[in-house]
Amino acid sequence: MEFTDTLVMGTPLWMWGIFMAIVVILLALDLGLFHRRPARSGSRKASSSAPFTITIGLAFGAWVWVYAGPTSGKEYLTGFLVEKTLSMDNIFVMSLIFTYFGIPRLYQHRVLFYGILGVIVLRGIVIGIGAWLVASFHWVLYIFALLLIFTGIKMLLPGDDEPDIKDNPALKLMRRFLRITPKLREQRFFVREPDTKTGAIVTWVTPLFVAMILIEIVDVIFALDSIPAIFAITTDTFVVYTSNIFAILGLRALYFALAAVIDRFVYLKPALAMILVFIGSKIFVADLAGWEKFPSTVSLSVTVALIAGGILYSLWRTQRDPADTQRDDKVQDAKTGDL
Known part of the structure; x- marks a missing residue:
């Protein structure tokens, strides 16, 4: 057996190598080619790359x-779609964090890029722990x-309240133990400045760094939903990790593409809720029916149908009059100017 055929967590090493090479190339292109310098067109570039990253995934x-x-392929696509849909909540919270700290779109790419790098590592750790638990304790x-x-x-x-960034325990902890500048220092995370007491x-850390840490923490919290969801779809570690990472790699582009219209997808959350209930239930259904595994074709079909239904119904119910949309844009611009 050649070295590249060595099995790593049940998958040949060469398949892991191809996956890692694609991830490195995408990250290098993102950081080195498309966003070498912050520019006002950065968010437009990011949003236009959303279809590209989704296509790669x-x-x-x-x-x-x-x-x-086919079974692994269907499980990958199901996991990818579920993770993408769960990311919609991430986008909403990211928008709240950026608004709270008054971070302009000019610098949001830097926060999201390095935040996603951290997410890749954290997800790897969490998935590794999950894979070990599932392999050791099937229950x-x-x-x-x-x-x-x-x-x-x-x-x-009902009663799912909007997250309160101001009273977030992690933010309070950082304010207690870190020196945080009152305002942004362009796109820097750290600065050397005089102490207000001793001179x-x-x-000091900047609000840009604090926002990045909060986004990392938010992802860990959301992983409590996404990791059980993907393991309920498949226990193949390669499929679990790759579907998660490719969905996350497109999260930054998806944020810039959807942050301004996220409120239109009001019925996607109930669709996602039904997907989670379905994915959780199918494990028990498979046991009761005496199946070795719930059919992957059915899982993929139900997931696609619920996501598409939630998106289409949301767009239909939130159709706006152009005059109303322009009025809302002016109000939003006024709010942004007050930050």
């Missing part, structure tokens, strides 16, 4: 389908399933 799923088989899957059902039902109930030159 889907193309990788097609490759998995060919080389690992953990049932806990994941119950967690998904509970989360889905909770999302369907000595010390290191």
Whole structure:
């Protein structure tokens, strides 16, 4: 057996190598080619790259389908779509964080880029722990399933309040132990400035750095939903990790593409709630029916139908009169000017 055929978590090393090479190339292009310098066109470039990153993620799923088989391909696509849909909540919270700190779109790319780098590492750690738990204790899957059902039902109930950034415990902790500049220092995370009490030159962190840390924490919280969801779809570690990472790689571009219109997708959240309930329930259904595994074709079909239904119904119910849209844009511009 050649070295490249060595199995790593059940998958040949050469497949992991192809995946990592694509990720490195995408990150290098993002940082080195498209955003070498901050520019006002940066957010437009990012939003226009959203279809590109989604296409790469889907193309990788097609490759998995060919080389690992239809079942793995369907499981990858299901996991990719579920993670993308869960990302809509991430986008909403990211928008709140940027608004709270008054971070202009000019500098948001820097926060999201380095934030996503951290997310890739954190997701790898969490997925590794999840894979070990599932392999060592199969009953953990049932806990994941119950967690998904509970989360889905909770999302369907009224009273889901908007997150309060000001009273966030992590923010309070950072304010207590870190020197934070009152205003941005362009796109820098750290600056050397005089201490307000002693006058000595010390290191300060900027609101840009604080925003990045909060985004990392938000992702860890959201991983409590997404990781059980993907393991309820498949226990193939390669499929779990690659579908998650490709969905995350496109999160920055998706943010710039959808941040301004995220409020239009009001019925996507109930659709996502039903997806979580479905994914959690199918583990118990498979056991009751005596199946070794719930059919991947059914999982993919139901997921696609619910996501498409949520998006289309949202767009239909939130059709706006052009005059109203222009009026709202002016109000938003006024708010932005006050930051």
